[in-house]
Amino acid sequence: MTGRVFEIREFTLQDGPGPRTTVFLQGCPLRCTWCHNPEGQEFAGGREMTDAQVADEVMKTADFLASSGGGVTFSGGEPLSQADFVLAVIERLRKAEPRLTYAVETSGCAPAEAYRKVVSQMNVVLQDVKFPDLEGYRRWTGVDATSIFANIEWLKGSGVPFVARIPCIPGVNDTREAKEGVARLLSGAPNLLNVELLPYNRFAGAKYAKLGRVYSPGFDESRAPDLSPLPMVL
Amino acid sequence: MTERIKSLLDRTFDKEQKKFRRDVDWKPLLKKFVDEKIDDETRARMGLEAMLAAEQPAFMEGETIHFLRTVKQIPDLHTDEEMAQRRAAGTAFGEKGVVFNLTADFGPTIRDGLDARLAEVDARLAKARAEGDAEGVNFLENAALSIKAVLDLADRYGIEHVPHKGARTLHEALQSLRILHYAMWCEGEYHCGLGRIDQYLYPYYEADIREGRLTEETALEEIEEFFIACNRDSDLYIGVQQGDNGQSVMLGGVTRDGKNAFNDLSRLCMKACGELKLVDPKINLRVDKSTPLDIYELGTELTKEGLGFPQYANDDVVIPALQRWGYELEDARDYSVAACWEFLIPGCGMDINNIDAVSFVGSLDAAQRNLAGKDGISFDDVKKEFFDEIRRRADALVKKYAHVEILPGPFVSTISTGCIANARDLCKGGKYNNFGIHGTGLAVAVDSLASVRELVFEKKLVTLAELVSLLDTDFAGRPDVLDAAKAAPKMGNADSRADDLAKELVDFWGHVFDGKKNDRGGVFRPGTGSAMYYVWHAREVPASADGRLKGQPFSANYAPSLDVPVKGPVSVVKSFTEPDLVPVSNGGPLTIEIHDSAFLEPDGVTKVAQLVKYFVERGGHQMQINTINRETLLDAQAHPERHRHLIVRVWGWSGYFIELDKCFQDQIIKRVELKG
Numbered sequence A: 001m002t003g004r005v006f007e008i009r010e011f012t013l014q015d016g017p018g019p020r021t022t023v024f025l026q027g028c029p030l031r032c033t034w035c036h037n038p039e040g041q042e043f044a045g046g047r048e049m050t051d052a053q054v055a056d057e058v059m060k061t062a063d064f065l066a067s068s069g070g071g072v073t074f075s076g077g078e079p080l081s082q083a084d085f086v087l088a089v090i091e092r093l094r095k096a097e098p099r100l101t102y103a104v105e106t107s108g109c110a111p112a113e114a115y116r117k118v119v120s121q122m123n124v125v126l127q128d129v130k131f132p133d134l135e136g137y138r139r140w141t142g143v144d145a146t147s148i149f150a151n152i153e154w155l156k157g158s159g160v161p162f163v164a165r166i167p168c169i170p171g172v173n174d175t176r177e178a179k180e181g182v183a184r185l186l187s188g189a190p191n192l193l194n195v196e197l198l199p200y201n202r203f204a205g206a207k208y209a210k211l212g213r214v215y216s217p218g219f220d221e222s223r224a225p226d227l228s229p230l231p232m233v234l
Numbered sequence B: 001m002t003e004r005i006k007s008l009l010d011r012t013f014d015k016e017q018k019k020f021r022r023d024v025d026w027k028p029l030l031k032k033f034v035d036e037k038i039d040d041e042t043r044a045r046m047g048l049e050a051m052l053a054a055e056q057p058a059f060m061e062g063e064t065i066h067f068l069r070t071v072k073q074i075p076d077l078h079t080d081e082e083m084a085q086r087r088a089a090g091t092a093f094g095e096k097g098v099v100f101n102l103t104a105d106f107g108p109t110i111r112d113g114l115d116a117r118l119a120e121v122d123a124r125l126a127k128a129r130a131e132g133d134a135e136g137v138n139f140l141e142n143a144a145l146s147i148k149a150v151l152d153l154a155d156r157y158g159i160e161h162v163p164h165k166g167a168r169t170l171h172e173a174l175q176s177l178r179i180l181h182y183a184m185w186c187e188g189e190y191h192c193g194l195g196r197i198d199q200y201l202y203p204y205y206e207a208d209i210r211e212g213r214l215t216e217e218t219a220l221e222e223i224e225e226f227f228i229a230c231n232r233d234s235d236l237y238i239g240v241q242q243g244d245n246g247q248s249v250m251l252g253g254v255t256r257d258g259k260n261a262f263n264d265l266s267r268l269c270m271k272a273c274g275e276l277k278l279v280d281p282k283i284n285l286r287v288d289k290s291t292p293l294d295i296y297e298l299g300t301e302l303t304k305e306g307l308g309f310p311q312y313a314n315d316d317v318v319i320p321a322l323q324r325w326g327y328e329l330e331d332a333r334d335y336s337v338a339a340c341w342e343f344l345i346p347g348c349g350m351d352i353n354n355i356d357a358v359s360f361v362g363s364l365d366a367a368q369r370n371l372a373g374k375d376g377i378s379f380d381d382v383k384k385e386f387f388d389e390i391r392r393r394a395d396a397l398v399k400k401y402a403h404v405e406i407l408p409g410p411f412v413s414t415i416s417t418g419c420i421a422n423a424r425d426l427c428k429g430g431k432y433n434n435f436g437i438h439g440t441g442l443a444v445a446v447d448s449l450a451s452v453r454e455l456v457f458e459k460k461l462v463t464l465a466e467l468v469s470l471l472d473t474d475f476a477g478r479p480d481v482l483d484a485a486k487a488a489p490k491m492g493n494a495d496s497r498a499d500d501l502a503k504e505l506v507d508f509w510g511h512v513f514d515g516k517k518n519d520r521g522g523v524f525r526p527g528t529g530s531a532m533y534y535v536w537h538a539r540e541v542p543a544s545a546d547g548r549l550k551g552q553p554f555s556a557n558y559a560p561s562l563d564v565p566v567k568g569p570v571s572v573v574k575s576f577t578e579p580d581l582v583p584v585s586n587g588g589p590l591t592i593e594i595h596d597s598a599f600l601e602p603d604g605v606t607k608v609a610q611l612v613k614y615f616v617e618r619g620g621h622q623m624q625i626n627t628i629n630r631e632t633l634l635d636a637q638a639h640p641e642r643h644r645h646l647i648v649r650v651w652g653w654s655g656y657f658i659e660l661d662k663c664f665q666d667q668i669i670k671r672v673e674l675k676g
Helices: A051-059 A062-067 A079-096 A112-119 A134-141 A146-156 A176-186 A206-210 B003-013 B016-020 B027-035 B040-054 B080-088 B106-112 B114-131 B134-157 B170-186 B202-210 B216-229 B264-276 B293-304 B315-324 B360-371 B379-400 B410-414 B442-458 B464-472 B479-487 B496-511 B533-540 B569-576 B604-617 B630-638 B662-673
Strands: A002-012 A020-025 A047-050 A071-076 A101-106 A124-128 A162-168 A192-199 B100-102 B190-192 B248-252 B282-287 B311-314 B352-359 B435-440 B524-526 B590-595 B622-628 B647-649 B654-656
Touching: A002 A051, A002 A079, A002 B569, A020 A051, A020 A079, A047 A051, A051 A062, A051 A079, A062 A071, A062 B569, A062 B604, A071 A079, A079 A101, A079 A112, A101 A112, A112 A146, A124 A146, A134 A146, A146 A176, A162 A176, B003 B016, B003 B216, B027 B040, B040 B134, B040 B170, B040 B410, B100 B352, B106 B114, B106 B170, B114 B134, B114 B410, B134 B170, B134 B410, B170 B190, B170 B202, B170 B216, B170 B410, B202 B216, B202 B264, B216 B264, B248 B264, B264 B282, B264 B293, B282 B293, B282 B315, B282 B604, B293 B604, B293 B622, B311 B315, B311 B604, B352 B360, B352 B379, B352 B533, B360 B379, B360 B435, B360 B442, B360 B464, B360 B533, B379 B442, B379 B496, B379 B524, B435 B533, B442 B464, B442 B479, B442 B496, B496 B569, B533 B662, B569 B590, B569 B604, B604 B622, B622 B630, B622 B647, B622 B662, B630 B662
Parallel strands: A020 A071, A071 A101, A101 A124, A124 A162, A162 A192, B100 B190, B248 B282, B282 B311, B352 B435, B435 B524, B590 B622
Antiparallel strands: A002 A020, A002 A047, B311 B622, B647 B654
């Protein structure tokens, strides 16, 4: 089968355990106003590749990934929008190199079935949590986040280890209330490994001009986000 | 770091030592040499005597390891006319002609003291006189006077016990090493390495710890003081560029009997470098497939600091390579680097490891021109002509260096294995007398060959003759050909269409000197190094078929071409370990750049260490890593005063970025441009 990929990047060091190769899949249902990979948003963009082509590309350096405790991370775009393609690539890779580990970096915006079948194949999930409520998602990412919250609830009970990643956007979701809400959302998850606060990428706007688009994130970019940790919620 | 060390470090960096310096006009001495037709051996001794007599003891406040250069100039021993006459008469010299790119056998003299060496010289002198061996007598007389000149300066410094007698403590051993090393420079040798300090200094360290004279902390302080001392005079030891001074040390590896040699002192030396963040000494680290990840992590901590070292050498490749060239196994296990990366055995090597270089890109350019007018040419014909041209150039070098002379160094001979016993200066030959030949522009040549195959023979976009004329005009009028050239397979992307050609080229290069000997009985060792030739050779050729335009430099050493957008460091390692590197292990590291953001994550060090380990496990020979950030380099060009401490790896050594000539700065910036 074929999928759409906008980049395969090797020696990614921030996408899961060990050194990894990250496959960036094209297309995302969200339109976060601060997105720093806008070239990955449109489903029609990127390069069409077969699952075999992606697996072959990864396999060129898979001996290194395997011997270093690393593996492959699927990111995007939203990788779960191409769930079957991701699974097809994994199936090929498992046959060729059983020692690889798998991670997915997802917004969680996907049908429950797609989410569950991919996540259950993962060694770790890098789960984005942008807001504690539907309103935040609606206003800043343009989606109805009902499926996101349902998927996160399922993830908490799935037994699949996950890292919660919170993009801290100045004046948008770096408030104490928002963080308390996220903390409550994540509470009671025995498989939560870590919470990572990612500072807003100040260079996010750089790619927009190249795409003929205007970057207007709708918040004060010059202000540094509050990166204080999530409050403890019992 | 202690307050005392911090103060010494700051004042050394601020060049306080320069206040002791003065100029000496050595022309009258040179005139005397010429007028009185004084022989080479005697000149070398008289030069050293004059230099050391002119030196005045100088002390920096707080130092306990002494010796500082106070005289800026080292005496010239020959006029340019004299050297030109000798060259005209058919004698070849390596660079300036003197002993250089060499590490002496410091350990035994640190252990025994110079008085013991003097006694040996005297005893051997008596024998030489009895035998009527005039050359031996001349060498030994001058050797004895050279030792006395060194001891005289040590006496004027008021240093006790060493270097007269053998060292009893790590402190005395370091003091002794300092003067022996310093005396080599004063004798006119250059690119003087320090060798395996963690091996020959270990007995003193171990005894001091065992007997309670030192703790790990105080031992670290001793090493740090010695390392700082290596940076005081280094600006007077200029190679092609400032920083290119050959003050290398080799850590780890195996002992002469094959046991693991990485010890507590190796660890302390690395710690000292990490704290001091100085360019000297330049750390090399020997590893093999059994080296645990934590040792790579120690090394990577230095990489993270942006020091450009350690440079790794793989025992699994280098030891068999040296054996293949005729080195005995025990000696091969004792290898170090000469200055940058050329492997040599300290004390018993009079190898000239960088005597010349073959330009692969120049060879391919010539081959293409030889065939351009001919009909019915196949790609295999191009490849064969390319290899034939390399062979012709290699043969020419063998002929060029059929008769090489080296100018004497009576003092360095006394601290090198076998010279006293043989009653001959080191310059007459050591145990090993091999010549190393670099090969430059390897990746550019491979990429060009891959491009010729694709453009001329597969896509038939141009004929070979058309391509050759396009190279002369930087592809003028044919942007389509230039684009196709750039899009052709490139080495460094784990792409077999380029890597298979690299394998063939490396294999051919590795055997092209087989069976050839120099007149000292030595062999020719091909390597993957470039030294400064990557800039020089690039000026000699027009554009190349890979899409490189005229005037653009080659990559240094063993690395992807500069304009190639490689997928990342893993693919680079993979491609560059495809060839069998044993036959080309004269020296010449894979050089990669890592963006400094790699180290933002807490486990960044582990992941980069794993990459180095992967290189070693795949049979890589040598590797160096630069940690840089393009913006920092550009800012340093614009505002050098803000970046006095910025260190970069150049071709086989680390130097301060702001002290490099612009062409070398620009090459480094280009190297990182495509890597984020």
